Structures are given as C-alpha cells and as structure tokens.
Amino acid sequence: MMQLYNMGSMKVHEVARGLWEQEPSLTLGCKRLRPLAPKLPTDSVTALDLKSFIRPQSGPRKLPSTTTNKDSPLQLQVRAGGSRWNPTQEQIGILEMLYRGGMRTPNAQQIEHITAQLGKYGKIEGKNVFYWFQNHKARERQKHKRNLHPTTTPPNSLITTITLDTPVQVQGKVIFMERQEDGKPLRKKCCSNWGLFAKESRWLCQEEEQHTTLELFPLHPEIKPRSEGVSLSH
Amino acid sequence: MMQLYNMGSMKVHEVARGLWEQEPSLTLGCKRLRPLAPKLPTDSVTALDLKSFIRPQSGPRKLPSTTTNKDSPLQLQVRAGGSRWNPTQEQIGILEMLYRGGMRTPNAQQIEHITAQLGKYGKIEGKNVFYWFQNHKARERQKHKRNLHPTTTPPNSLITTITLDTPVQVQGKVIFMERQEDGKPLRKKCCSNWGLFAKESRWLCQEEEQHTTLELFPLHPEIKPRSEGVSLSH
DNA sequence: GCAAATTAATGATTTATTCAAG
DNA sequence: CTTGAATAAATCATTAATTTGC
Numbered sequence: 459m460m461q462l463y464n465m466g467s468m469k470v471h472e473v474a475r476g477l478w479e480q481e482p483s484l485t486l487g488c489k490r491l492r493p494l495a496p497k498l499p500t501d502s503v504t505a506l507d508l509k510s511f512i513r514p515q516s517g518p519r520k521l522p523s524t525t526t527n528k529d530s531p532l533q534l535q536v537r538a539g540g541s542r543w544n545p546t547q548e549q550i551g552i553l554e555m556l557y558r559g560g561m562r563t564p565n566a567q568q569i570e571h572i573t574a575q576l577g578k579y580g581k582i583e584g585k586n587v588f589y590w591f592q593n594h595k596a597r598e599r600q601k602h603k604r605n606l607h608p609t610t611t612p613p614n615s616l617i618t619t620i621t622l623d624t625p626v627q628v629q630g631k632v633i634f635m636e637r638q639e640d641g642k643p644l645r646k647k648c649c650s651n652w653g654l655f656a657k658e659s660r661w662l663c664q665e666e667e668q669h670t671t672l673e674l675f676p677l678h679p680e681i682k683p684r685s686e687g688v689s690l691s692h
Numbered sequence: 693m694m695q696l697y698n699m700g701s702m703k704v705h706e707v708a709r710g711l712w713e714q715e716p717s718l719t720l721g722c723k724r725l726r727p728l729a730p731k732l733p734t735d736s737v738t739a740l741d742l743k744s745f746i747r748p749q750s751g752p753r754k755l756p757s758t759t760t761n762k763d764s765p766l767q768l769q770v771r772a773g774g775s776r777w778n779p780t781q782e783q784i785g786i787l788e789m790l791y792r793g794g795m796r797t798p799n800a801q802q803i804e805h806i807t808a809q810l811g812k813y814g815k816i817e818g819k820n821v822f823y824w825f826q827n828h829k830a831r832e833r834q835k836h837k838r839n840l841h842p843t844t845t846p847p848n849s850l851i852t853t854i855t856l857d858t859p860v861q862v863q864g865k866v867i868f869m870e871r872q873e874d875g876k877p878l879r880k881k882c883c884s885n886w887g888l889f890a891k892e893s894r895w896l897c898q899e900e901e902q903h904t905t906l907e908l909f910p911l912h913p914e915i916k917p918r919s920e921g922v923s924l925s926h
Numbered sequence: 927g928c929a930a931a932t933t934a935a936t937g938a939t940t941t942a943t944t945c946a947a948g
Numbered sequence: 949c950t951t952g953a954a955t956a957a958a959t960c961a962t963t964a965a966t967t968t969g970c
Contacts, residue, residue: 542937776952
C-alpha cells in the first residue's frame with residue numbers, strides 16, 4: 459500500500475519534480491507545469507477508492523494550478539464534469555434516522571458501513587455520508603440558534619417602508635414596488651434572512667441597469683452582515 | 693470494495709440497528725449501544741488503508757459516543773494510544789520545498805505520491821501530509837497577516853490591565869492572575885488572536901468551577917468577534 | 927400552462943479555531 | 949512553545965423548487 463512508485467534513490471528535488479509531473483496539463487502558462495511528462499502508472503486497484511473517500515478523485519473544486527496563488531487573478535473556477543451526490547428519499551430517511559438516533563460524526567468504519575447500505579438505494583460514496591453529517595449537524599445547530607433568538611419582527615408582517623423615488627415596501631420576504639414607466643406593481647422576493655436598506659435614497663428600476671447595489675440588514679439579530687453590500691439583480 | 697457486508701434485503705430500521713452494533717462497547721450507559729452484538733468481519737484487506745487516509749482508524753479525538761451530544765457533560769476526551777506523526781528533517785525539507793514551489797492543497801493522488809516518497813525517510817501516512825499542508829498554509833497566512841497589521845500593541849508587551857476582584861493582566865498571549873485563596877500566581881494561555889474582557893467585573897478562579905465565560909476582543913483590528921462569548925476552561 | 931428567471935436548500939470545500947502531544 | 953490533529957464555522961457552487969411574465 460502507498461508505495462506505488464518505486465523511484466529508488468531519488469534526490470529531494472527529483473521527488474518534487476515528480477510531483478509536478480502529476481499535475482493535469484492545464485496549459486495555463488504556469489512555468490512549473492510539465493504536461494509532457496509521462497503519466498504515472500495507476501496499477502493499484504485499491505488506491506482509487508482510498509482517494510475518493512474524502513478527497514474526491516474528480517479533482518478539487520478549484521484546480522490546484524499549483525503556481526497561481528490566492529492573490530493571482532488567474533484563479534480558474536473549474537469543476538470536473540461529475541455532478542454532485544443527489545440523495546434519494548430512502549437515503550435521506552436512513553441518514554435522518556441515524557441522526558435522530560444520536561449519530562453525529564461517524565467514524566470511518568461506520569461511514570463505510572452506512573455507505574454500503576445506502577448504496578442499495580442509489581449511487582453514493584463515503585465522502586457523501588461524511589459531508590451529510592457535517593452539514594446536517596451544523597445546520598441543525600443554526601436552526602436551533604434561530605429559534606432561541608426569534609426574528610426581530612414577526613415574519614410575513616410589515617417590516618419597514620423605505621421612502622424612495624419609486625415606492626417600495628418590504629413586507630416579509632417580498633418587496634413591493636412599482637415599475638417606473640407605467641406604475642405597474644411588481645413583486646420581488648428577497649433573500650429570507652435579509653431586509654433591505656437603500657444605500658442612497660433612490661431605486662433605479664430601469665431595464666438597462668443590470669444591478670442595483672443595496673445595503674441589507676439582518677432580520678435575525680444573530681446574523682452578521684457582510685462587509686460589503688450585496689447586489690440584487692432585477 | 694465497499695460492500696463488505698451483504699445483508700441482503702434489510703429493512704431501513706435494520707440498517708440503522710446494524711450500525712449501532714458497530715459501536716465500540718463503551719458502557720457509558722447509552723441505551724443505544726449494543727456491545728453484545730458480534731463483531732463484524734473485517735475481511736477486507738484494502739479497506740483499512742482507506743479508512744486511515746483522512747479519518748484515522750484510531751478513532752476520532754472525541755469518541756463519537758453517539759448518544760452524548762454537545763450539551764452533554766459526558767463528552768469524553770480520549771485519544772487512542774497511537775502517537776502522532778513525528779516528521780524527520782528530510783520530510784520537512786521536502787514538504788517545505790513543495791510549499792515554496794506553490795503547492796497548497798495537494799489532491800489525493802499527489803498526497804499518495806508524496807507519502808510514498810516521504811516514507812523513505814520515516815513512518816508517515818497520507819493524512820499527515822494532508823494536515824501538514826493545511827496547517828502550514830494556515831500558519832503562514834497568520835504570520836503574513838500579523839506582518840501587515842502589526843498588533844495594536846507590540847507583542848509580548850503589556851496590552852491592557854483589567855481591574856477585577858482578582859488581579860489580572862493580559863500580556864501577549866498569556867494571562868497573569870493570582871489564585872484567590874492563596875494569592876499564588878497563575879498563568880493561563882489565551883487564544884493567540886484574542887484579548888480578554890470580563891463580562892462582569894469579577895473573575896471566579898475556583899477550581900470547582902468548570903468554565904468561566906468571558907467576552908473576548910480581537911487583538912488585531914481585522915478579526916471580527918463572534919456573536920457570543922467564548923468559554924475558556926480553567 | 928410553460929420557459930425563463932430567481933430563490934432556497936444543501937452538497938462540497940476551505941478557513942478558523944481549538945486541543946493537546948512532545 | 950511548537951505543531952500535529954481534529955472539529956466547527958464560513959464559504960462556494962450546484963441542483964431542486966418556486967416564482968415570474970407572458
């Protein structure tokens with residue numbers, strides 16, 4: 459296990475070079491990529507499942523690209539073709555039962571077992587199970603917090619009225635406003651956790667304007683606003 | 693791979709039960725643990741390395757204990773006997789070279805390869821490589837930030853003195869205080885990025901008190917405080 | 927009703943924080 | 949005090965649902 463490549467007495471720098479040679483040939487102009495290097499043999503049968511357990515074999519969300527760092531504007535956002543896990547009702551049912559039963563962070567053996575069982579109801583990998591518990595735990599915790607701190611105003615009731623060139627009201631999650639040309643009423647949904655706050659006291663409702671930047675304020679006290687404004691597209 | 697246990701046409705509740713039966717027999721009084729169930733056969737040779745890749749087979753730091761949740765005072769802190777990775781100079785050298793070369797989050801195949809190479813210089817697992825890059829990246833970033841925004845006050849110098857029943861000073865990362873009963877000086881480590889701020893103007897320093905909740909404030913201006921106080925255990 | 931647009935939900939990753947071995 | 953290990957929080961990205969505007 460693990461010693462797939464017997465490179466004998468390689469020196470340190472050769473080890474490093476060998477690793478770069480494994481990079482996918484992206485032709486990004488990165489000086490360290492060596493796409494011409496021969497593909498390393500993947501003769502190990504067992505190692506593949508190993509890789510897919512947590513680190514997906516479909517490659518990282520952001521291609522490593524190894525020479526472009528955080529600050530680089532190059533940063534490609536590529537996700538390999540494979541789509542994400544789409545759980546079936548049965549799978550969710552079992553997972554929720556396990557969760558209600560008290561399971562939070564299953565260990566590797568448990569994950570393995572769960573995966574094997576859930577595999578009967580649809581395609582699934584170990585990492586999906588792992589992530590499901592992580593996310594479910596975190597989101598249940600969020601929900602719980604939300605319940606402790608009730609919303610500042612009751613939902614679906616009038617929150618506030620913003621005085622603008624175009625009449626706008628924020629009611630629950632829905633923004634009521636009128637189209638400027640003909641006065642026809644329009645409704646816009648708003649992100650559930652956020653109220654609206656106009657940066658300047660106007661609202662441009664013209665078609666040619668792609669985005670209007672608005673300040674948002676949290677409906678729930680525990681939600682902290684981002685540093686910059688959020689843009690809503692019309 | 694993955695289908696180690698052929699349970700045929702199990703029903704959902706049987707799947708769930710089967711999973712509990714895999715729990716280690718902790719005898720914590722958890723009603724759902726079923727220590728009497730027969731150990732499942734581990735006839736798979738390859739699955740073991742799979743488990744150890746990220747999720748260590750030695751078990752999570754906190755035993756899952758499946759029925760004790762966050763709020764439970766039971767929370768055992770057990771780390772399985774195996775000691776942690778102790779990297780050799782050669783290993784660190786190679787890893788640092790790779791890091792300087794631009795590698796940040798190696799994918800599974802890279803990890804596999806690195807592990808194989810570093811294995812020549814000492815015992816090492818894939819997860820060690822994974823964690824090393826995670827930690828090194830995070831700590832380099834910290835160092836970098838620290839350099840951009842010099843601390844509000846120079847490190848290792850007195851930051852502030854909080855007037856409390858018990859004399860307390862915050863000096864660098866360390867809190868100096870005196871034990872209430874005998875006045876014996878105590879030092880408490882503090883999270884590196886946070887100063888201390890007493891919620892109420894007192895500090896209970898008795899051994900029988902398990903936790904003292906304190907408000908923290910950021911030492912660096914760019915760090916945003918959480919919504920609630922953070923508890924430091926004595 | 928339906929296609930396009932938008933939102934909410936949630937799967938997948940990354941980053942921050944904490945703990946504790948050595 | 950350093951740093952390996954682990955967990956929690958934050959964030960990103962994709963898909964299912966819902967709404968919109970004919």
